[in-house]
Amino acid sequence: TQLLEQSPQFLSIQEGENLTVYCNSSSVFSSLQWYRQEPGEGPVLLVTVVTGGEVKKLKRLTFQFGDARKDSSLHITAAQTGDTGLYLCAVNFGNEKLTFGTGTRLTIIP
Amino acid sequence: DAGVTQSPTHLIKTRGQQVTLRCSPKSGHDTVSWYQQALGQGPQFIFQYYEEEERQRGNFPDRFSGHQFPNYSSELNVNALLLGDSALYLCASSGEINYGYTFGSGTRLTVV
Numbered sequence: 001t002q003l004l005e006q007s008p009q010f011l012s013i014q015e016g017e018n019l020t021v022y023c024n025s026s027s028v029f030s031s032l033q034w035y036r037q038e039p040g041e042g043p044v045l046l047v048t049v050v051t052g053g054e055v056k057k058l059k060r061l062t063f064q065f066g067d068a069r070k071d072s073s074l075h076i077t078a079a080q081t082g083d084t085g086l087y088l089c090a091v092n093f094g095n096e097k098l099t100f101g102t103g104t105r106l107t108i109i110p
Numbered sequence: 111d112a113g114v115t116q117s118p119t120h121l122i123k124t125r126g127q128q129v130t131l132r133c134s135p136k137s138g139h140d141t142v143s144w145y146q147q148a149l150g151q152g153p154q155f156i157f158q159y160y161e162e163e164e165r166q167r168g169n170f171p172d173r174f175s176g177h178q179f180p181n182y183s184s185e186l187n188v189n190a191l192l193l194g195d196s197a198l199y200l201c202a203s204s205g206e207i208n209y210g211y212t213f214g215s216g217t218r219l220t221v222v
Contacts, residue, residue: 006152033210042114042200042213043153088152090211097143097166098202098211100152 004089004101012107016078021104023089024071030092032072034063035100037086043100079108112137114214116201122220123191129219131186135203136212141165142184143211144176145200153200159184191221 007022023032031050035043047056049065049072056063060083062075076083089101115134123129135142141160145153155168159178178184182203188195198218202211 035210035213041215042202043211044213045210048210097155097158097168099155100145103150103152105150 004091004099006087006089006101006104008104009102010105010107012109013079014109015081018075018077019079019106020073020075021087021106022071022073023101025091027070029069032065032069033090033098034072034074035088035090037088038084043086043088043090079106081108081110084108114201114203114212116199116214116217118217119215120218120220122222125191125193125221127191128187128189129191131188131199131201131217131219133184133186133201133203133214135182135184135201139203139205139212140182141204142178142182143202143204144184144186145202146170147198147200147216149197156186188219193221195219196221 005024013019031048033048034046036046037043047058047063049063052069053067054065060077064073072089084107087104087106090098092098113136117132133142143158144156146156147153156170156174157164157176158166162178173189175187198216200216201214204211
């Protein structure tokens with residue numbers, strides 16, 4: 001079974017603080033995606049990374065793909081209440097289907 | 111540009127009944143995947159349809175079945191509903207995997 005472990009499972013921080021969440025596996029990924037899901041909605045794609053060591057920035061969000069393509073991190077600078085949600089990493093292990101991680105539920109406190 | 115449309119948005123069924131959920135993919139997408147998401151969990155893959163055939167299947171019993179139509183829309187059928195089938199059912203469409211999936215808002219199924 002190919003598993004994606006995300007940490008932490010829950011994170012609650014004050015508005016304006018920085019944070020990092022992680023996605024790890026023992027398997028090598030061909031590509032990795034990060035999604036954010038808000039209550040009552042489906043996940044929304046934030047970014048796709050495909051190259052080991054790749055760093056992508058989306059405004060205050062910085063995504064990094066591990067050199068060995070087994071892990072990834074998402075860093076948020078100066079968190080805002082609008083960043084609240086469930087953050088999911090997802091990978092295609094080469095068999096077409098997208099496998100999701102366990103998720104990090106982020107709460108930003110005003 | 112319409113995204114993925116799912117219907118109904120909410121549904122309450124009695125244990126033992128059967129249910130059909132519907133999904134219209136994003137324009138230009140030909141692949142439809144279905145996921146089950148329990149409260150507080152990540153989505154779990156049920157199956158994927160491409161060219162009207164089931165291409166991949168996750169670890170779900172045969173009570174879960176599906177169909178894809180020539181216009182790429184899809185249905186998810188669940189027979190003999192169990193209380194544990196209560197979840198958010200998400201449909202996702204895609205064209206090219208590296209460009210990610212587009213998800214619908216889901217159908218919230220409650221089995222009582």
